Amino acid sequence: MFYREAGQFKKTYQADMAVFPILQDRIGLGIIVAVAALIIPFFGSHFFISTVMIPFLVFSLAAMGLNIVTGYTGLISLGTGAFMGVGAYACYKLTTYFPDVNLIIWIIASGVFSATIGALFGLPSLRIKGFYLAVATLAAQFFLEWCFVRVPWLFNYNASGAIEVPERTILGIAITGARADPTARYLVLLGIVVFMTWIASNILHGRVGRTFMAVRDMDIAAELMGIRLLPAKLLAFALSSFYCGVAGACMMFLWYGGGEASDAFNINQSFNILFMVIIGGLGSLIGCFLGAALLNIVPVALKFGLPSLGVPIGGATAEHINLLIVGGLIIFFLIVEPHGLARLWQITKQKLRTWPFPY
Amino acid sequence: MKPEKKIEPGEQLLSVENVTLRFGGVKAITDVSFDIRKGEVRAIIGPNGAGKTSMLNVINGFYHPQEGRITYRGETRAKMRPHVAATQGIARTFQNVALFKGMSTLDNIMVGRTLKMHKSFFWQLFRHGPAMDEEIEHRKFVEEIIDFLEIEHIRKVPVGKLPYGLQKRVELGRALAMEPELLLLDEPMAGMNLEEKEDMCRFILDTKEQYGTTIALIEHDMGVVMDLSDRVVVLEYGIKIADGTPEEVKSNQKVIDAYLGVAH
Numbered sequence: 001m002f003y004r005e006a007g008q009f010k011k012t013y014q015a016d017m018a019v020f021p022i023l024q025d026r027i028g029l030g031i032i033v034a035v036a037a038l039i040i041p042f043f044g045s046h047f048f049i050s051t052v053m054i055p056f057l058v059f060s061l062a063a064m065g066l067n068i069v070t071g072y073t074g075l076i077s078l079g080t081g082a083f084m085g086v087g088a089y090a091c092y093k094l095t096t097y098f099p100d101v102n103l104i105i106w107i108i109a110s111g112v113f114s115a116t117i118g119a120l121f122g123l124p125s126l127r128i129k130g131f132y133l134a135v136a137t138l139a140a141q142f143f144l145e146w147c148f149v150r151v152p153w154l155f156n157y158n159a160s161g162a163i164e165v166p167e168r169t170i171l172g173i174a175i176t177g178a179r180a181d182p183t184a185r186y187l188v189l190l191g192i193v194v195f196m197t198w199i200a201s202n203i204l205h206g207r208v209g210r211t212f213m214a215v216r217d218m219d220i221a222a223e224l225m226g227i228r229l230l231p232a233k234l235l236a237f238a239l240s241s242f243y244c245g246v247a248g249a250c251m252m253f254l255w256y257g258g259g260e261a262s263d264a265f266n267i268n269q270s271f272n273i274l275f276m277v278i279i280g281g282l283g284s285l286i287g288c289f290l291g292a293a294l295l296n297i298v299p300v301a302l303k304f305g306l307p308s309l310g311v312p313i314g315g316a317t318a319e320h321i322n323l324l325i326v327g328g329l330i331i332f333f334l335i336v337e338p339h340g341l342a343r344l345w346q347i348t349k350q351k352l353r354t355w356p357f358p359y
Numbered sequence: 360m361k362p363e364k365k366i367e368p369g370e371q372l373l374s375v376e377n378v379t380l381r382f383g384g385v386k387a388i389t390d391v392s393f394d395i396r397k398g399e400v401r402a403i404i405g406p407n408g409a410g411k412t413s414m415l416n417v418i419n420g421f422y423h424p425q426e427g428r429i430t431y432r433g434e435t436r437a438k439m440r441p442h443v444a445a446t447q448g449i450a451r452t453f454q455n456v457a458l459f460k461g462m463s464t465l466d467n468i469m470v471g472r473t474l475k476m477h478k479s480f481f482w483q484l485f486r487h488g489p490a491m492d493e494e495i496e497h498r499k500f501v502e503e504i505i506d507f508l509e510i511e512h513i514r515k516v517p518v519g520k521l522p523y524g525l526q527k528r529v530e531l532g533r534a535l536a537m538e539p540e541l542l543l544l545d546e547p548m549a550g551m552n553l554e555e556k557e558d559m560c561r562f563i564l565d566t567k568e569q570y571g572t573t574i575a576l577i578e579h580d581m582g583v584v585m586d587l588s589d590r591v592v593v594l595e596y597g598i599k600i601a602d603g604t605p606e607e608v609k610s611n612q613k614v615i616d617a618y619l620g621v622a623h
Contacts, residue, residue: 013498014491202486206494207476210462214470217459224419225537226445226474283461 003352019201036190041183050182050255051304056296057186057193058251063276063288064200065243070274071282072204073236074216075125076133079118079140080244080273085265086114086144087245088252089154092163096156103168103176104188107249111242117144118241125233141267148265165257176253185254192250196243201285203239212236213283279330281342290341294333299326366432368398372541372573373418378427380413380597387413388424388597395541400567400574402588402605404581406617410597411577412454415543418575419444419451431541445474450539452530454546454577460519464529467518468504471536472497504532507569508562524555531562535570542566544576548583556580560587585609593617 003024010016020026040053066080091110095103121140128136148154149161158164167177174180175188203209214222215232223229248265256264272295280291302322337344366372374394380387388410395401403411416422418429420439428435431447450471459467476497482490505511508528513521518529527547534542547563548556560583566572578584584591585605593601593608595617601608608614 013495013502017494017498199484203483206483206486206490207473207478208480208483210466210470211473213462213466214459214473217461218457220421220441221453221457221459222470223441224445224451225470225533226442227470228440228442 003349003355005353017205019205033194037187041187046182049186052297052300054182054186054189054255055300056292057189058247058255059273059276059292059296060289061193061196061250062244062247062273063280063292064197064285065240065245065247066273067277067280067282067285067288068200068204068212068243069122069236069240070277071284071287072209072216073212073233075122075233075236076130076274077137077237077240078134078267078270078274079121079137079144081265081267081269082141082144083114083118083241083244084248084251084269085148086117086241087111087248088163088265089148090114090245091249091253092156092165093154095166095168099166099168102170103253104170104192107192107246107253110249111245114245114248115238115242118244119234119238122234122237122241125237126230138267141270145266163252165253168253176257178257180257189250189254192246196246197285200243204285208235216283275330279333279340281340284340284342286345287340287342290345294329294341295326298329302326366397368396368571370397371395371430372397372432374430375414375418376428376430378414378417378424378429380410380417380422380424386597388417388594390427391594391597391599392427393592393599393602395573395575396590397573398567398571399589400563400576400587402576402578402584402591403594404578404584404591404608405594408596409594411594412545413597414594415451415545415575415577419449419543445537448538448540449543450534450537450541451543452527452534452545452547454549456523456526456530458518458526458530458533461517463515463517464510464521464532465498465501465505465514467529468501468532468536469497471533472501474537501536504535507535507565508532509558524551524558527551527555527559528562531559531566535566535572538570539572541573541575544574544578546577546579548578548580556583563587 005022008021008023010021015021020029040049044053062080062084065083066077069075069077087110090113091103091106094106094109095101098106117140121137124136125133152161155161155163165176167174167179169175170188173184175184204212211222211227211232214225214227215229215236219229222232251264276291276295277288278291279294280289281287299322302325303318306318306321333341333344337347371394374392376392378391379389391410391414403414405411413422417424420441420443423438430436431449459470462470476493478490478493482488486494505514508531510525510528510532513525513529518526521529531544531547544563548559551559563574563576564587567574576584576588588605590603591601591605591608592599593611593614595613600613600617601611603611
C-alpha cells in the first residue's frame with residue numbers, strides 16, 4: 001500500500017536512468033545503510049558483529065566479484081578462492097614492505113594484483129566456453145593454491161606458513177591484529193563494501209555493464225555491434241578478480257586475522273561463493289548480498305540460535321542439522337525460483353506495487 | 360568513426376567479386392559477383408540452402424571466403440573480424456532473432472550505441488560527469504529510434520518476454536542505433552503475420568528515406584521483395600542465376616525454374 005510509484009514522474013533522462021528510480025526504494029536503502037552503519041556497531045554485540053556481520057560482508061564482496069564474471073558476462077569461474085588468496089597475500093606483502101601506508105589503501109591496491117592475475121587466467125575464455133572454461137579456471141585455483149603453500153616468500157618465511165596479520169591502525173585505532181576491536185574492523189569493512197558496491201553498480205549500469213551483458217546473452221551479435229570479445233571478457237575477469245582480491249584481503253586482515261589461513265582460499269571456498277551467486281541470483285547485485293546472507297547468516301543463526309532457544313543439541317549435532325537445513329533451503333529456493341533470491345525479491349516488489357489488487 | 364570519403368547515392372558502395380566459400384568439401388557459394396549501390400534496397404533471394412545467409416556472413420566478416428574479393432567503400436579487404444565491419448558502418452539483423460534476451464528493449468538498443476561512446480573507464484566508475492552526459496546524449500538518440508519504430512510501450516520490458524514480431528522490430532532498432540551505412544537484413548519478415556509485415560515494410564522504406572541507409576535484404580516473401588527492392592540478385596545452390604530489377608528477375612526463366620522446379 002505504501003510501495004507505490006504513482007505520482008513519481010520522471011522529467012529528465014537522468015532521473016529515469018537512476019539505479020533506484022522509485023522513491024521508496026531509495027528510502028529503504030538509506031534505512032538499511034543507516035542501520036548497518038549506526039545501529040549495529042553500537043547495539044550489536046561483539047559476537048554478533050564478528051561472527052555474523054563481518055563474514056557476511058566479506059562474502060558479499062567476493063560474491064559480487066564472481067557475479068561480475070559469471071552473472072553479468074556469463075563466464076563460469078572456479079578460481080574465486082585463489083583470486084581472493086592473491087589479494088590477501090598481495091596485501092600482506094605490501095603492508096610488510098610499507099608498514100606506514102594506510103592499510104585501506106593496500107587492501108584496495110591488492111585488488112590490482114589480483115586483477116592482473118585474473119585477466120591472465122581469463123585469456124582462455126576467448127576460445128573456451130561454459131563448463132570447459134570452468135575447468136580451465138580450475139587451473140588458476142590449483143596453481144595459485146600451490147603457490148600459497150610452496151612459495152615461502154609470499155608468507156614472509158613464517159614458521160607457520162600462513163599470513164600473520166600485523167597490527168595496523170587508522171587514526172590511532174587498531175583495525176587489524178589481536179587488539180583490534182570487532183566494531184572498528186566492521187566499520188572499516190562496511191565502508192569498503194559500500195564504496196565498492198556503489199562503484200560496481202555504476203559500472204554495471206553504464207556502457208561497460210551493457211557490454212558484459214551483451215557478451216553473455218549473444219556474443220555473435222555483440223561482436224557485430226562493434227564489441228571486441230577478448231578485451232570485454234578480459235575486463236570482466238580483471239574487474240571480477242579485483243573484487244575477489246579485495247574481498248580476500250578483507251577476509252584475511254579484517255576477519256580471520258591470520259592463523260587459520262592455510263585453507264581459506266581452497267576450492268571449497270570457490271564453490272561456496274559460486275553457490276552464493278547462484279542462489280542469490282546471477283546478474284544481480286542485490287543477489288550477492290542475499291546469497292551471502294543465506295549461506296552465512298542462516299548457519300550461524302541455526303548454530304547459536306537453536307541452543308539459546310532451549311533446543312538441546314550439542315556442537316556436532318548442530319553442525320549436521322545445519323548442513324541439512326541449509327541444503328534443504330537451497331533446494332527449496334532454487335525450486336521456487338531458479339533465478340535466485342534476487343528474482344524472488346523482484347517478484348515480491350512487483351506484487352507489493354499492485355497490492356491488494358492482483359494486477 | 361566513418362571514413363572520410365563521401366559516397367554519393369547511386370555510386371557503388373560494396374562490390375563482391377568472384378567470391379567462393381567452402382566448408383570442407385561443400386561449396387556454399389561459388390564464384391558469385393554483384394554490387395550494392397549507395398541508397399538502394401538490394402534483395403538477395405533464392406530457395407532454401409542457396410547460400411544467402413552465408414553471403415551476408417561473408418559481407419560482415421563472420422566467414423572468410425577462400426577466393427574472391429570484397430570491396431567496401433573503395434577499400435578491398437582481406438580477412439576481417441565482424442567488429443571491424445561494425446566500425447566501418449555495416450550493421451545487420453539475424454534470421455533467428457539474436458537479441459540480448461536478459462536486457463530491456465532500451466538497453467538492447469543502447470548496446471547499438473557502444474561504438475559511439477568513448478568516455479573512459481575512469482568516468483564509468485562514477486556514472487557522473489562526462490559519462491552521464493554521454494549516456495543521456497545517446498539515450499536521446501535511442502529514444503528517437505524507439506519513437507520511429509513505435510515501441511515506446513515496451514521500452515523497459517526484457518526482450519525475452521516480447522512477442523516475436525516486436526523482437527524483430529527491436530532488433531531492427533538495435534541495428535539502426537549504429538547509424539549504419541549498410542544495413543543487412545536477414546529475413547526481417549519471417550514468421551510474421553500480414554499486418555506485422557506491412558509495418559516492417561514501412562519501417563524499412565522509412566529507414567531508407569529518413570536515414571539514407573543502404574539496405575541489403577534477404578526475404579522469401581516475393582510480394583515484399585518485388586515491392587521493396589530496387590534490384591534483386593538470385594542465388595541457387597551457391598551460384599548466381601540472375602541479377603537485375605524485380606521485373607527482369609520475375610520473367611527470368613532460370614529463376615522460374617529454380618523456384619518451381621523443372622522437368623529433367
